[in-house]
Amino acid sequence: MNSQKPLRTVIAHIFEGAQPYSKIGKALDIFLICLILLNVVAIVLESVATLHQQYSTWFLTIELVSVAIFTLEYLLRLWCCVDKTEYLNDDSSAKKRLKYFFTPLALIDLLAILPTWLMMFFSLDLRFLRVIRLLRIFKLTRYSRAMQLLLESFKEERxxxxxxxxxxxxxxxxxxxxxxxxxxxxxxxxxxxxxxxxxxxxxxxxxxxxxxxxxxxxxxxxxxxxxxxxxxxxxxxxTGLLASSFADQMRKRREAFQEAVLHSLIDGELTLDEREHLEHLRVELGLSHMEANKAIKFITSQRVHDVYCRHCGQRL
The missing domain is CATH 1.10.287.70 (Helix Hairpins)
Structure with a gap:
């Protein structure tokens, strides 16, 4: 890791999957996805009375360890969100954190840990608690481009x-x-x-x-x-409204990436910093490597045809 960067900035870049921490961020995402799926399976199996009696210790251990990890993740995201790219132009750190706190993904992260913490202080119906804990599956929204597009479609067509x-x-x-x-x-x-x-x-x-x-x-x-x-x-x-909006969201994301590529190619080449910025934007928009490379090749070839004559090869 780059020791010159503050720890908070490094953690923010890891969560965002930005360079040069994209591999660490990807590994963290895979770990959290596996942990979420393990939680969902454990909560479902725990509803079977015989399994709950036989493996209650295992279920409790999975729950406590998972909540500890999810709580740490939530607090770290809340702490380092001030260094996220989308919040860099906001006024104060408090306003940035408050803005992030009310985002859908942050609220889902809070709901994933809140039931267990409430159980420590209040007596709750275990059946109700189990159903609420299943909401952790919505944490996968953070790692699913399709779910993010669906949420954007709901927001766009509300x-x-x-x-x-x-x-x-x-x-x-x-x-x-x-x-x-x-x-x-x-x-x-x-x-x-x-x-x-x-x-x-x-x-x-x-x-x-x-x-x-x-x-x-x-x-x-x-x-x-x-x-x-x-x-x-x-x-x-x-159904038609959502399908149309879903396709429109995909088109807007591809166009946004193409505009960023076009802006980066003003001087005729992509520098290392520009490539890192485009890679970060690709991850943020949820585009695949194939879609990103296709957009870069398309904008590059289009720019070449606009600047050079296809017959004589002279620059216009």
Whole structure:
């Protein structure tokens, strides 16, 4: 490690996977991923009564060691986040840490350790605690480009998704009111009120159709068929929005990397510092080496064709 850099900066670069600590950062990521998966498997197996009784000591050891490591990771990330590239232009260290504290990934890290720490001071239902501890699987979001893109897609399309869910809620209420009017006289035990009818409307609109509550009158069956046909289009709305936003996020990340490459090639070549910066940006954007190399080759060839004549080879 470079002894000239402060320890906090070195740790921040390791967590970010920046050069020259990319190998250490990758090894740390692999270790944490394996630890998260081990925790998930242990929590699931612990729910089996016979296994819990037989291997309770092992489960407790895995839990305590994991929480100690996750707590250390969380505190280190909170401590060194002031040296992260995205926070370098902020005012004070306190504001940087507060900003990082409320980021989705930081909140997920906090939820991964909070239940066990609360258990030490309060008496909690073990079943509830086990379910909350399973939220540690969301820590894999930090290492999964697909999950990061999905979260960005939700954030990008939140207003459209809210509008779609609002429309679906209105349609569900109308469907519940309609089936209530048609069926409540012949099936008062299943459609005796609009709230009871909402269960049928919900499973019909989501195309699940459990079959535990079905209309039996001719009008109810006709109305149910119309609602089923309508539901096919309703469910497709949020799915289409997320799919489109997911593809758009990938395109934006590739374009951002291409713009960085173009800016680095202003002088006609990539220096060592510029290559390190591009590598750090590649990791941050979640692009593969193949995508990054393809972008660099494309921008380089495009720049060559723009500057040199393809016929005489003279510089324009």
């Amino acid at each position: 207003s459209s998704l809210l509008a779609a869910f609002f429309i679906m809620s209105v349609v569900m209420i109308l469907a519940a009111c309609g089936i209530y009017l048609l069926e409540h006289d012949v099936q008062p035990d299943k459609f005796g009120s609009i709230p009871q009818a909402m269960w049928w409307a919900l499973v019909t609109l989501t195309t699940v159709g459990y079959g535990d509550v079905v209309p039996i009158t001719a009008g109810g069956k006709l109305f149910g068929g119309l609602v089923t046909v309508l539901s096919m289009g309703m469910v497709a709305i949020p």
